[in-house]
Amino acid sequence: MPFVAVRPEGASAPPLQGPPEVLVPAPRIPALGVLAPFAEDPAVTDLLLDGDGRLWRDAGAGLETVDAIGRVDAADARRLAVALVAAGGRHLDDAVPCADVRLPGGARVHAVLPPVSTGGPLVSVRIARQRPWRLDALERAGAARPDQARALRALVAERRNVLVCGPAGSGKTSLLAALMAEVPPGERIVTVEDVAELVIDHPHVVGLEARQANSDGVGGIGLAALVRETLRMRPDRIVVGECRGAEIAELLGALNTGHDGGAGTVHCADPDALGARLEALGALAGLSPEALRAQALAAIHAVVQLGRRDGRRSVERIGLLTARDDGTLTVVDP
Structure with missing residues (x-):
């Protein structure tokens, strides 16, 4: 489903003109x-x-x-x-x-x-999308303004670590795939997902998928273990489809040890609440709030906030993660 730019209240709704590949x-x-x-x-x-x-x-x-x-x-x-x-x-x-x-x-x-x-x-x-999104298609569909699309391309080109946030169904996976499609073809992308959903238009993508434990409670392989495995796979970009637990510590650690240009997503409807969300995830990995904040500030270069209003998805904000005077995290405009 294409994103659609958020309009001011009271504005008339133009007819949706999605890219051709959306209409098949x-x-x-x-x-x-x-x-x-x-x-x-x-x-x-x-x-x-x-x-x-x-x-x-x-x-x-x-x-x-x-x-x-x-x-x-x-x-x-x-x-x-x-x-x-x-x-x-x-x-x-x-x-x-x-x-x-x-x-x-x-x-x-x-x-x-x-x-x-x-x-x-x-x-x-x-329903997984079989034809992967590209940023130009999202832009044509009204998902992102031209200046936002340029900023997103620059983040990928400059090997910035990006965290995509938004509520359920806001298009985080689609945008993440579109961002990774902008990676130069000579680089290797390694994805880690709970259940594989990412479809990336890139010639060198390898994926790891978590495995649930069997009925006896054994054999499970979680995201945190898989993120560690990526470090031995010569990745140019490490991508975690969704951080929802202790794997946040592994991802931040990887991004802080020279693996720049990575990305991940987090469920968070309000950018002002992102710091609390990250701290909660860090606690699952045994990180203190102070340790999580230090890791996050060093690892995350940009936060892309998505929204969904009246069923319409859009990029709402591209900001920077920073600390308030009291040390808590927040997102500010660049």
Whole structure:
């Protein structure tokens, strides 16, 4: 789904003129089964089956119900959830009632069974974009003003470390992929993700994906361990799809030891709250607030804040991470 620039309140909405590649039909993803036809609309980014058996979709204007499928009874919803998770190579049952998998074709599926789900089975599908974003396409779609696009290109060219922030569904992964597509072709990009979603238009990208523990609680490989692995893979750019835990310490450490030009994303709806968010993540890694702040100030050269208003995604701000008088972190204009 293309971003759209945020307009002042009261301004009229011009017709969306997305780049040509946005308008082609999305490929069918057979592994989605009965949900596959609803994923073909190129505007659809999410399909959600709730505990009452209703199917919802997000096609850029917020969530709306899909009336064509009607209500799905609990037994059929459970079979669908189990089949989707199995297509991603994992098992879902009463002993393992929650699972997160990536399907052939790129869709990401999260499923939860009762009694963990207080209603019926829950299925959440994030539709991966098969054609990677480029900054010029985002600019044409109104995602970023020309001056913002120039600033983003300069950050990549100057090997600045970039942290992309925003609420859920604001397009952090798409922008991150677009930034990395600007990396010179002679450089090697190593990505680390919880579930692989990044699609980067670049000739040398290698990816690492976390592995969840099995039903016996063994075999899991987390993001923090994978970030350490990247250091042995001769990376020119290290990219963490989303920092949501102790891996923030590994990423900041890597960016502070000469691996410039890296990037990552963090869920944070308000740039003024970014410092608190980073400190909370650092605490999971055993970092004191003071240590986290020192690491972050040295490692992060720019913060790109994304927003989503009325279903429309946009780059809202490109700022610098700095410390207030009391030592806490904040984002300021350059």
